[in-house]
Amino acid sequence: GEDVEQSLFLSVREGDSSVINCTYTDSSSTYLYWYKQEPGAGLQLLTYIFSNMDMKQDQRLTVLLNKKDKHLSLRIADTQTGDSAIYFCAVRSNDYKLSFGAGTTVTVRA
Amino acid sequence: EPEVTQTPSHQVTQMGQEVILRCVPISNHLYFYWYRQILGQKVEFLVSFYNNEISEKSEIFDDQFSVERPDGSNFTLKIRSTKLEDSAMYFCASSSNRGLSEKLFFGSGTQLSVL
Numbered sequence: 605g606e607d608v609e610q611s612l613f614l615s616v617r618e619g620d621s622s623v624i625n626c627t628y629t630d631s632s633s634t635y636l637y638w639y640k641q642e643p644g645a646g647l648q649l650l651t652y653i654f655s656n657m658d659m660k661q662d663q664r665l666t667v668l669l670n671k672k673d674k675h676l677s678l679r680i681a682d683t684q685t686g687d688s689a690i691y692f693c694a695v696r697s698n699d700y701k702l703s704f705g706a707g708t709t710v711t712v713r714a
Numbered sequence: 715e716p717e718v719t720q721t722p723s724h725q726v727t728q729m730g731q732e733v734i735l736r737c738v739p740i741s742n743h744l745y746f747y748w749y750r751q752i753l754g755q756k757v758e759f760l761v762s763f764y765n766n767e768i769s770e771k772s773e774i775f776d777d778q779f780s781v782e783r784p785d786g787s788n789f790t791l792k793i794r795s796t797k798l799e800d801s802a803m804y805f806c807a808s809s810s811n812r813g814l815s816e817k818l819f820f821g822s823g824t825q826l827s828v829l
Contacts, residue, residue, distance in 0.1 A: 608756070639820070646718065647757075647805060647820035692757060700812060701770065702749075704757035 606630040606703035610693050615711045622680040624708045626693030629674065636669060638678045639692040641707070647692060650678070680710075688712045716740045720806050720821035727796055727828055735791045735824045737806030746789045747807040747818065748781065750774075757805065763789065764812065796828045 607629040616622045628636070637652040653660045653667045653676075660667045666679040676695075680687055693705040719738045727733050739746050748760040761771040763781050780792045789808075793800055803825050807818040 637817075644723075644822065646720075646822035647807075649817050649819070652817065694757075700762070701759045701772075702757075702818060703759070704749075704751075706754070706756045 606633065606695055606697055608693055608695050608703050608705040610691075610705035610708045612706065613709050613711070615713060616683050618683060618685060618712050618714050620683055622678075622683045622687065622710055622712075624678045624680075624691050624693075624710065626676040626678075626705055627674055628676065628693075628695045628703070630695065630697050630703075631671075631674065633674075633695045633697050635696040636667075636676050637694040637696070637702070638665075638667065639694060639704075641690045641692065643689075650691075683710075683712050685712050685714070716819075718806055718808055718819050718821035720804075720824050722824060723822065724825045725827070727826070729798060729828055730795050733793050733796055733826065735793075735804050735806075735826070737789045737791070737821055738787050739789055739806065739808030740810075740819055741787070743808035743810050743819075745769075745809045745812050745816075746781075746783070747809075748791045749805045749807060749820075750802040751805070751823075752799075752802040760791075760804075769812075793826075796826075798828050801826055801828045 638650045639647040664681045668677045690707040692707045694702045746763045751757045761775045762769045803823045805823045806821045809816045
C-alpha cells in the first residue's frame, strides 16, 4: 500500500514562511491533499493538487509537487498564530482510499 | 457551511464492551467513510460505504467492526467487543461522489478510550 511520510514538528516565527514536506511511494497517486487539524476540530481540507500539475497557489498557500521524486510540499507565506495546527498530507491512488501521513505539528512563535 | 458532525466527542469504555460511534454526514452526500488515528500514528482508512453497503474495507476492519446507516441521516460505526488497541480518534467523512478528484469532508472525530 501507499506509504506517506512527513516530519513531525515544525516551529516557525510569526511572519516567516513555513514549508511542510511530504514524501509518498505510489507513483500512480492521482490527487494529493493537505488537511489542517486545529485542536478539537476535524480535518479541514486546505488545498489539493492533481498529479499532472507541479504547482498550485491559493492565497498564502503554495503547493509544489515533484512527481519524479514523489515529494509534495506546502508553503504558508506570512505565517500567523492562527496557522498553528497539525497539517496532514494525504494521497489518493486509483483505489480511491486516502493514505495519510502522521501529520506535522506547526507551532508559530511570536 | 455544511459540515460532518460526530457524537460523542469523547467515549470511555471498558474492554469487551460494545460501542457505537455516530456520525451525521453532509446531507446531500452519498459516500461515507470511517478513518481512525491511533495516538502518534497515521490516520488509517477503515471502511467506505455507499448505497447501504460496504464498498471497501481495510484489514483493520475485521468482524468486530460494523457500519450501518439506520435512517436517512446517521452513519454509525459499531465495535462489538472493544480491545485496548481500539483506543484511537475515529473520524467520519463523507463525499458527494466517489471520483478520484472528489474531496472528503471530515468530522471533528470521536476520541475512544478503552480501559
